[in-house]
Amino acid sequence: MSAVRENGVIVAIDGPSGAGKSSLTKLLAKRLGYIHIDTGAMFRAVALSAKRAGIASDDDKGLAELCQGLEISFARDGETCRVLANGEDVSSEIRTEEIGLLTSTISARKPVRQALLEMQRRMGAKGGVILEGRDIGTVVFPDAEVKFFLSASAEERGRRRYLELAARGESATLEETIAKVIQRDRQDEGREHAPLKQAEDAVPIDSTSLSIEQVLELMERTVKERLAQGGKG
Ligand SMILES: Nc1ncnc2c1ncn2[C@@H]1O[C@H](COP(=O)(O)OP(=O)(O)OP(=O)(O)O)[C@@H](O)[C@H]1O
Numbered sequence: 320m321s322a323v324r325e326n327g328v329i330v331a332i333d334g335p336s337g338a339g340k341s342s343l344t345k346l347l348a349k350r351l352g353y354i355h356i357d358t359g360a361m362f363r364a365v366a367l368s369a370k371r372a373g374i375a376s377d378d379d380k381g382l383a384e385l386c387q388g389l390e391i392s393f394a395r396d397g398e399t400c401r402v403l404a405n406g407e408d409v410s411s412e413i414r415t416e417e418i419g420l421l422t423s424t425i426s427a428r429k430p431v432r433q434a435l436l437e438m439q440r441r442m443g444a445k446g447g448v449i450l451e452g453r454d455i456g457t458v459v460f461p462d463a464e465v466k467f468f469l470s471a472s473a474e475e476r477g478r479r480r481y482l483e484l485a486a487r488g489e490s491a492t493l494e495e496t497i498a499k500v501i502q503r504d505r506q507d508e509g510r511e512h513a514p515l516k517q518a519e520d521a522v523p524i525d526s527t528s529l530s531i532e533q534v535l536e537l538m539e540r541t542v543k544e545r546l547a548q549g550g551k552g
Pocket residue numbers: 334335336337338339340341342343359479480483526529530531534
């Protein structure tokens with residue numbers, strides 16, 4: 320199929336926290352030879368910068384100014400992709416549970432969403448890209464050629480996150496981790512602007528009892544079928 324955009328199609332992967340979006344986005348991008356964009360990392364970079372600057376999460380004016388002066392970029396080097404905020408590598412610092420919860424609050428603010436919406440559209444416009452987040456298929460690229468909504472039970476997502484934290488040597492109980500996952504879901508689904516929800520034309524995948532490899536196979540097959548059909552299914 321000839322690409323519908325300059326570099327190929329746009330694939331949107333949305334879903335709640337811990338569903339496997341980042342893992343699958345990277346693997347699928349590698350299989351397809353596409354680039355991947357972790358939009359959650361962009362919101363996390365804003366949250367970290369706001370925290371450092373002492374900007375309250377309901378200070379819309381302060382957040383708008385912060386976003387205006389903040390350049391978020393990705394530095395790709397083979398398999399690794401670092402997140403840069405005004406040139407500083409913040410890849411590790413944005414991954415804490417504290418920043419995750421703060422991000423969920425700050426990402427609900429309109430000026431933050433507006434600023435990142437424009438950046439994400441610029442980054443993905445040429446296609447040949449997989450974007451993962453909460454509102455890619457509904458708001459950022461409602462015309463994406465392929466959309467997935469990846470979910471799993473809150474217990475399974477909490478369990479996955481708990482194992483990840485334990486492997487990093489961070490102390491947390493399984494119950495606390497599941498509770499935080501549920502809290503983040505509620506905030507992301509309940510917000511006024513661009514809430515987390517499944518796009519009507521998204522392919523739903525429940526990964527609760529699927530391995531990463533099984534999800535990857537399913538996604539790759541779906542994308543290739545769409546490409547063979549000429550873009551939209
Ligand atoms: N199908 C699966 N089976 C088992 N473990 C999985 C599966 N999918 C993802 N994982 C693991 O679950 C954890 C969370 O995955 P990942 O970070 O990709 O989720 P996410 O949806 O991007 O989360 P967030 O939105 O919070 O960043 C990782 O440790 C990953 O290896």
